Amino acid sequence: MSASFASALDAARDAASAQHYPQGALYVVATPIGNLADITLRALHVLQQADTVACEDTRHTQSLLRAYGIDKNASQLLAVHQHNEAEAAQNVVQRLHEGQRVAYVSDAGTPGVSDPGARLVATVQAAGLRTLPLPGASSITTALSAAGAVAHSAEHGGFVFAGFLPVKNAERASAIGQLAGEPRCVVLLEAPHRIGELAQALAVLGERPVTLARELTKQFEEVVTQPAQALTAWLEGAPQRSRGEFVVLLHPVPVAGDDGESLRVLRLLLAELPLKTAVRLAAEITGASRNVLYDTALAWKKGEPQGD
CATH class of the missing domain: 3.40.1010.10 (Tetrapyrrole methylase, N-terminal domain)
Structure with a gap:
């Protein structure tokens, strides 16, 4: 003992x-x-x-x-x-x-x-x-507590636990495409020998903030938040950054407003109009930020199932 x-x-x-x-x-x-x-x-x-x-x-x-x-x-x-x-x-x-x-x-x-x-x-x-x-x-709640990644919105609060994504590239990309449209925080897990591949796959999320939490509660614990497109460069910045088990948090997709009205208008317009036109009109009608509406619409589009 x-x-x-x-x-x-x-x-x-x-x-x-x-x-x-x-x-x-x-x-x-x-x-x-x-x-x-x-x-x-x-x-x-x-x-x-x-x-x-x-x-x-x-x-x-x-x-x-x-x-x-x-x-x-x-x-x-x-x-x-x-x-x-x-x-x-x-x-x-x-x-x-x-x-x-x-x-x-x-x-x-x-x-x-x-x-x-x-x-x-x-x-x-x-x-x-x-x-x-x-x-x-629990590595999940430990990482969440240190990342500030859970929104407090009544509509998009909480988080989604997705765990380990598929190992095969095509299946992983498909899973990420679906998660891109999830407005809540998404919790992933990954092993050290695959974290580089996951980081490359997450780059399609662009500026969406992603927190990497590694070696939690241990001597070399590290919790860092980067834009999705910068994760690979950060990992390659030092050899030790790819060591240890990882919890990966996709931060919530920015939402247009807490009342949900701008999102409702945006969805209606997207059903009939091109993305940029729908975003412009939704911003003019509701007064919501055009940039936030655009990011939201783009995330929805990425999350839609793709045809053969």
């Missing part, structure tokens, strides 16, 4: 033991995305109490548990990953029927979002068994 966590287990017991932790239940436990200190006290307590820790990678999870001073033998660790999740879920259900407390963790972050876990939870719930979530670290 790391000396820095010597008192953490005692603190976890004192802070979390008063709550009831039923047997025969699946506990979905978020774990740190890089910084071990981001574990929650309740997570530490449940991981101690668990009869079985189901996990994406048993070796990785064993190392994580030992860092906190939690000792589980090999029979208490159960691999549940994307390649065996359906079969392994039945094993979990059997253990729950036996009255075990089963904790599920992915390699990092909150399970069932981008990592495995959703199929396991669905199987457990279909069996009429209980699932309890333990919130904690």
Whole structure:
């Protein structure tokens, strides 16, 4: 156990033991995305109490548990990953029927979002068994909190989680074309060996701001916002900029007005007129910014499905 966590287990017991932790239940436990200190006290307590820790990678999870001073033998660790999740879920259900407390963790972050876990939870719930979530670290919300990319508009607030885009160039380009018309913030994930290709593909979004968040919570954490068309140049500016797992945030498309009237007028005009003419008339009718209307209309056009 790391000396820095010597008192953490005692603190976890004192802070979390008063709550009831039923047997025969699946506990979905978020774990740190890089910084071990981001574990929650309740997570530490449940991981101690668990009869079985189901996990994406048993070796990785064993190392994580030992860092906190939690000792589980090999029979208490159960691999549940994307390649065996359906079969392994039945094993979990059997253990729950036996009255075990089963904790599920992915390699990092909150399970069932981008990592495995959703199929396991669905199987457990279909069996009429209980699932309890333990919130904690998530690369998605961590990046969003530092990027200022979520609009507060009633019409276009919130964000859309798109995860990993297709690997093949044509399919990726098609996906980006559809996302270009999404007015809300879009959250993507990407691996270091493909971030360069994604940056090149996103260049079609022009001046749309994009935040790259890499190595979140780690020593060399970096969060930077650039126009989409400048991402490749920024990545190529230093070798280390392409290292680490990435969260990529497409900032909201500028909207013409909070009341939505200018957008309604613009849509009606676009249905009958060329883009530039529709934008000019919409600006004259509503008083909205012509530049913002043009950017909005262009984003809509990029998001339209293309014919063969």
